[in-house]
Amino acid sequence: MSLNDRKIQILQAIINDYIETAEPVGSRTIAKKYNLGISSATIRNEMSDLEEMGFIMQPHASSGRIPSDLGYRLYVDHLMKKRELNLEEQRYLQSLISRDINQIDYLMEETAKAISALTNYTTFISEPVGQRARIKQIRLLPLDTASVLLVIVTEDNFMKNHVIKLSSVPDEDKIFEISMYLNQAFQGCALLQIDQTVISRVQHELGEYKGLLVPILKALQATMEAAERVQVHMSGAKNILAFPEFSDISRAKSLFQTLEEKDVLVTLLEECKSNDLHVLIGSENTMQSMKDCSVITATYKLSDDTRGTIGIVGPTRMDYSQVISVLNGMVHNIEKVLRSLSDNHKDG
Amino acid sequence: MSLNDRKIQILQAIINDYIETAEPVGSRTIAKKYNLGISSATIRNEMSDLEEMGFIMQPHASSGRIPSDLGYRLYVDHLMKKRELNLEEQRYLQSLISRDINQIDYLMEETAKAISALTNYTTFISEPVGQRARIKQIRLLPLDTASVLLVIVTEDNFMKNHVIKLSSVPDEDKIFEISMYLNQAFQGCALLQIDQTVISRVQHELGEYKGLLVPILKALQATMEAAERVQVHMSGAKNILAFPEFSDISRAKSLFQTLEEKDVLVTLLEECKSNDLHVLIGSENTMQSMKDCSVITATYKLSDDTRGTIGIVGPTRMDYSQVISVLNGMVHNIEKVLRSLSDNHKDG
DNA sequence: GTTAGCACTCACTTAACACGAGTGCTAATT
DNA sequence: AATTAGCACTCGTGTTAAGTGAGTGCTAAC
Missing domain, CATH: 3.30.450.40 (GAF domain)
Structure with a gap:
């Protein structure tokens, strides 16, 4: 029993009809609607074969056939015509x-x-x-008298801002300096790479402003997580x-x-x-x-x-x-x- | 016909029961389930009144009653007990x-x-x-050789970044200068306030970098819209x-x-x-x-x-x-x- | 190999019927 | 005068039985 041309035509007819109507398709419907030049009895025989091969099935005895998952798979892989957009x-x-x-x-x-x-x-x-969330740039900007703005840009141009509140905000030059330092320290880092070594180095270098470090690390983490979510x-x-x-x-x-x-x-x-x-x-x-x-x-x-x-x-x-x-x-x-x-x- | 205490008790019973079961509530159910000390017949009479007053209704003749919108309204406004969280x-x-x-x-x-x-x-x-999306700060940062970063902060601390690509990026000092200028020009502005006057003023002042102006205005608009969306x-x-x-x-x-x-x-x-x-x-x-x-x-x-x-x-x-x-x-x-x-x- | 014919299956529809929950009304009771 | 018991009536729901029709599988004829 082979999947000859006629069987394929019938299968195609069943699938098309079922997609359209959601009703099990009977042999007579196919004989009438699709001019395959064969009678419903012949179609019935072929359908019986198709069922045996697993491409179609009956929801209950004495009903029409519906495509099985295998039938759809064949359809999608080999039978289906690629449509153009209307x-x-x-x-x-x-x-x-x-x-x-x-x-x-x-x-x-x-x-x-x-x-x-x-x-x-x-x-x-x-x-x-993007697959890898790496830090491309970190910037620190003075925002107002009680807060600075931390801008983080990842390599796939995902960005995130964080306002960091401080009891005392350093002057602009100092912020610029810190900003530059951070940039250098974290550039190219993925979140996983920010380990204790990096942190303690930054902690040491930034000793003077260690109030900054905690919120910065927190912000970094949030950013990387958000970039990956x-x-x-x-x-x-x-x-x-x-x-x-x-x-x-x-x-x-x-x-x-x-x-x-x-x-x-x-x-x-x-x-x-x-x-x-x-x-x-x-x-x-x-x-x-x-x-x-x-x-x-x-x-x-x-x-x-x-x-x-x-x-x-x-x-x-x-x-x-x-x-x-x-x-x-x-x-x-x-x-x-x-x-x-x-x-x-x-x-x- | 007044909404006496008993009517209210009955209404409350109907509403409670209906909320729980989604089934129309009959007089016998109330008589059995809620010990109001009156017979189903009395309840029937009262229910008839409640229906006339518009607080309950029958989905169809000879069925139990369900609360009407008016009934729920009374319940919500006056009858309902404030529950504590369990x-x-x-x-x-x-x-x-x-x-x-x-x-x-x-x-x-x-x-x-x-x-x-x-x-x-x-x-x-x-x-x-926030109700009013006003600009609090605008910052321009050099990002790489072909782009600068525009950061916009609105008054309710809503932030937005925009990368602006340029054929040539001015040097840092110049960018800082422009940044300061923009900040001054737009600070406190709502989107609606950015009218032709402001634009042409900026256009004039920024003549040298007018390649910047278009993307900036576009970014501003996008930010304000996003802040309001x-x-x-x-x-x-x-x-x-x-x-x-x-x-x-x-x-x-x-x-x-x-x-x-x-x-x-x-x-x-x-x-x-x-x-x-x-x-x-x-x-x-x-x-x-x-x-x-x-x-x-x-x-x-x-x-x-x-x-x-x-x-x-x-x-x-x-x-x-x-x-x-x-x-x-x-x-x-x-x-x-x-x-x-x-x-x-x-x-x- | 194909098709016509036929018996058979089975979901679905319809009608008839019984059931029960519920009402409204009336008359008796408190 | 208010309450309640009793009863007839309504109507949605569930069940059963019969009828319908689309569809199949099988067999015999073409």
């Missing part, structure tokens, strides 16, 4: 580029919104982060409720629960970060509550090192073709916006 | 304080999470923002699905839709900002999709001017008493954490 979709993407978005979190929000609006699936997206934005969670496969509230609820936990999303996105495009179908998901969902992720790159991921979650009966084309378009898009952003100014 | 709740709040949270957005996330976990309602919270965090949306009043998927969906739009939430929270505590019951909500929800908001203050709001959404059959006590506790809590945060350092 006009409306292109317009949508365009409108996002042309708008003057100058903050990363805002860009992320809007991107997620656009994708979920376009696909009707739930979308999440992680902000671009991945921000995730989600949009279109409501779409889940529109799919008949989640008309069972308890299912919908458990999926929601999972999607609401940022850690889970971060882990999921991080795992897929190495691939440009990643499709996880149904049981391929490790998360229990996502066993009947599919997840498609695409990674965008700002540089080799700095990247983020967009993910889409929907029922396994998902319009893979559309989603992938939208994701590809959006990755292109977001890379463009981010590049223009980082040319002008970069925000922490 | 041990578990106090422990929860404590654990939040004691952890070392040093970033506002993280604090917000965690706060929202804690409240939704504690109450089982959907929670959202807006970050603290309110960030909202939400948690526990999944809880909505647990309430029988939203077992109708389409209802749940339309509520989700509303809650997902940050603008709506921001508007809602902003409207309640002047009150310490605000309760909107059912039809008192302007938003159509929230007509059978109640919203309770509490405002926390960092200073007179800088405040944010926590909001809880649930069915009108909400445990008002619990929610209000949790909110009060949390406001206290968050104010404490924020104050300690702003003493050490403040993040944009």
